Amino acid sequence: MNTNPSFLSHTSYDVAVIGGGPGGAALATFLARNGHRCVIFEQSKFPRYHIGESLIPHTHGIFERLGLLPQLCASAFPVKHSVRFVSASGKESVPFYFSETIPGERARTWQVERSEFDRMMLGHARANGVEVHEQISIDKVLFEDSCAVGVQTVSPDGSRAEVPAKVVVDASGRACVIGRQLGLHAPLPELRKASAWGYYRGGKRLPGIDAGETTMFLIPGGGWFWYIPLPDDIESVGVVADPEYVFSQSDDMEAAFTREVALCAPLADRLSAAQRVGPVRGSRHLAYLNRQTCGDGWVMIGDARAFLDPIYSSGLYLALGSAELAAQCIDDALRHDDISAARLGAFESALWKGVDVVRRLIHAFYDPNFSFPKFAERFPEHRAALIDCLVGDVIKDMSAFTAALAQMTPPPPPLGSNIAKPSAPELATFAALPVGLWCKESD
Numbered sequence: 055m056n057t058n059p060s061f062l063s064h065t066s067y068d069v070a071v072i073g074g075g076p077g078g079a080a081l082a083t084f085l086a087r088n089g090h091r092c093v094i095f096e097q098s099k100f101p102r103y104h105i106g107e108s109l110i111p112h113t114h115g116i117f118e119r120l121g122l123l124p125q126l127c128a129s130a131f132p133v134k135h136s137v138r139f140v141s142a143s144g145k146e147s148v149p150f151y152f153s154e155t156i157p158g159e160r161a162r163t164w165q166v167e168r169s170e171f172d173r174m175m176l177g178h179a180r181a182n183g184v185e186v187h188e189q190i191s192i193d194k195v196l197f198e199d200s201c202a203v204g205v206q207t208v209s210p211d212g213s214r215a216e217v218p219a220k221v222v223v224d225a226s227g228r229a230c231v232i233g234r235q236l237g238l239h240a241p242l243p244e245l246r247k248a249s250a251w252g253y254y255r256g257g258k259r260l261p262g263i264d265a266g267e268t269t270m271f272l273i274p275g276g277g278w279f280w281y282i283p284l285p286d287d288i289e290s291v292g293v294v295a296d297p298e299y300v301f302s303q304s305d306d307m308e309a310a311f312t313r314e315v316a317l318c319a320p321l322a323d324r325l326s327a328a329q330r331v332g333p334v335r336g337s338r339h340l341a342y343l344n345r346q347t348c349g350d351g352w353v354m355i356g357d358a359r360a361f362l363d364p365i366y367s368s369g370l371y372l373a374l375g376s377a378e379l380a381a382q383c384i385d386d387a388l389r390h391d392d393i394s395a396a397r398l399g400a401f402e403s404a405l406w407k408g409v410d411v412v413r414r415l416i417h418a419f420y421d422p423n424f425s426f427p428k429f430a431e432r433f434p435e436h437r438a439a440l441i442d443c444l445v446g447d448v449i450k451d452m453s454a455f456t457a458a459l460a461q462m463t464p465p466p467p468p469l470g471s472n473i474a475k476p477s478a479p480e481l482a483t484f485a486a487l488p489v490g491l492w493c494k495e496s497d
């Protein structure tokens with residue numbers, strides 16, 4: 055085993071980050087700016103494909119603090135001002151404009167082509183002093199007793215090396231490197247959803263500021279489609295529904311997706327003159343979490359911690375938000391020479407509270423007896439809180455809102471209370487899922 059590989063600039067690091075997606079890039083940027091020696095190991099070569107294209111406005115402050123707003127404003131990414139729901143019968147909601155609750159520039163955000171957005175973020179990390187190694191994968195985290203002390207890298211030629219670091223951050227997305235290594239990773243049975251998605255050129259767009267909106271087309275049985283405008287006249291279109299429904303007639307992802315698009319009349323109308331480009335991709339199991347998200351010398355951020363559901367486009371915000379919060383705790387831990395789980399994970403309870411509000415709303419959305427228009431009618435004083443959820447402003451006291459929600463839809467069990475350690479066969483099945491489907495650089 056090589057302990058000092060030539061591709062590294064140093065023999066040890068303050069922080070080693072697994073994964074150069076938005077979460078890892080943001081965290082390392084914040085820490086490098088505070089003078090910490092950070093290295094990112096990214097298994098693929100950027101630009102590479104990734105799903106998850108719709109940002110929510112509460113990312114604005116994070117981009118500002120990262121110094122990324124000028125690049126975003128100069129980009130070709132469509133500007134998103136709102137979200138609109140279209141019922142299965144084709145009835146359209148009024149758009150939820152973010153400007154209803156947020157003043158000025160912060161009320162707008164972007165629909166991003168991830169290959170370009172992620173490349174921009176990783177380049178920004180480099181420009182801020184982060185050492186970035188692409189095409190270097192991490193196959194395990196190194197522990198002494200129960201404290202993480204570094205990572206094991208794998209180069210394209212298969213050679214392995216050990217890299218010592220004071221803190222290891224798992225930002226590996228759905229690969230969940232630490233979660234799988236420590237057996238912490240578990241599917242979330244209460245949110246069993248599958249998804250299939252593809253891209254179209256030439257779909258219809260709305261005029262004016264609605265051109266960049268996310269449109270959600272609801273389908274019978276509780277599923278839904280996203281319709282997200284991207285640069286170059288491309289629309290990202292994806293269906294999310296119960297796996298039994300999506301794959302009821304065929305196990306084939308493309309056949310299931312094409313059938314659902316044709317069945318959803320208002321969506322099919324938007325795509326009537328469009329051509330599908332590229333493959334149909336998908337996942338049979340979207341939701342999971344890790345039963346523990348930090349320990350001595352290590353912390354998980356973004357999708358490496360948990361993923362619930364794409365309905366509110368909160369994934370990138372939670373990745374960036376957890377990155378910023380974790381960076382503050384790591385900075386504090388390194389300054390105090392105390393890398394205990396308690397210090398590294400000091401942000402956890404506030405973050406989980408925010409995640410739990412999103413989870414309550416996800417359950418409400420999938421409750422067939424609940425409807426947001428009826429909720430807004432009965433509790434007009436909470437419409438603003440509803441928009442807060444759509445923009446991502448949830449890491450604050452939302453108890454009045456969730457109490458009102460509980461009057462119309464039962465709250466789910468406390469997060470994690472029903473997550474037992476999965477059995478060996480369950481783990482084997484889960485590990486075999488095609489997590490790489492949306493990470494393949496060749497796509």
Ligand SMILES: Cc1cc2nc3c(=O)[nH]c(=O)nc-3n(C[C@H](O)[C@H](O)[C@H](O)COP(=O)(O)OP(=O)(O)OC[C@H]3O[C@@H](n4cnc5c(N)ncnc54)[C@H](O)[C@@H]3O)c2cc1C
Nearest residue numbers: 073075076077097106108192226227229356357364369370
């Ligand atoms: C169907 C679907 C739709 C979605 N829609 C949206 C949306 O509209 N809006 C939104 O905000 N979010 C959406 N998301 C969620 C969003 O994709 C994620 O939340 C977001 O990408 C998380 O960022 P991250 O940095 O945590 O992880 P990622 O973006 O996944 O980055 C992880 C990186 O780690 C690298 N990596 C993995 N394993 C290793 C390893 N062993 N060694 C080194 N590197 C490794 C990967 O190559 C990758 O580059 C959606 C997700 C799904 C499944």
